[in-house]
Amino acid sequence: SQASVNATDEINCCTAACSVFYTVVVLSSFEASMSGGDPAKGAKIFKQRCAQCHTTEKGGKHLTGPNLNGLFGRRTGQAKGFSYTNANISKGITWGEDTLFQYLLNPKKYIPGTKMVFAGLKKESERKDLISHLKQATKAD
Numbered sequence: 001s002q003a004s005v006n007a008t009d010e011i012n013c014c015t016a017a018c019s020v021f022y023t024v025v026v027l028s029s030f031e032a033s034m035s036g037g038d039p040a041k042g043a044k045i046f047k048q049r050c051a052q053c054h055t056t057e058k059g060g061k062h063l064t065g066p067n068l069n070g071l072f073g074r075r076t077g078q079a080k081g082f083s084y085t086n087a088n089i090s091k092g093i094t095w096g097e098d099t100l101f102q103y104l105l106n107p108k109k110y111i112p113g114t115k116m117v118f119a120g121l122k123k124e125s126e127r128k129d130l131i132s133h134l135k136q137a138t139k140a141d
């Protein structure tokens with residue numbers, strides 16, 4: 001009957017509206033959760049945990065890992081002159097706060113087959129701090 005069709009349309013409409021609302025709330029809360037990192041604390045983390053394998057300055061050389069200058073907005077496996085694994089090249093994501101946040105938790109789980117031996121940063125606050133530092137330190141001029 002027409003009444004059941006209208007009821008179905010209302011349910012579908014409500015479900016779609018709820019999905020959109022949920023997506024906006026989740027993304028907004030994720031973006032808010034990504035802010036607030038302390039770049040000074042992140043610089044210390046970088047020096048202690050990353051600098052032995054990575055540089056950040058423009059024109060910096062590749063070490064065991066690639067130079068990270070211009071990291072944000074770059075696709076995986078694309079730093080010129082660095083020899084990446086096929087796993088890293090074919091991951092096909094673009095580095096941003098969200099992807100780095102996931103990657104830094106457990107690099108080998110995020111990109112199976114990567115040659116990066118870093119075990120990851122389990123503390124959310126440390127990942128936020130490091131990302132905050134990297135956003136400043138890796139800006140391409």
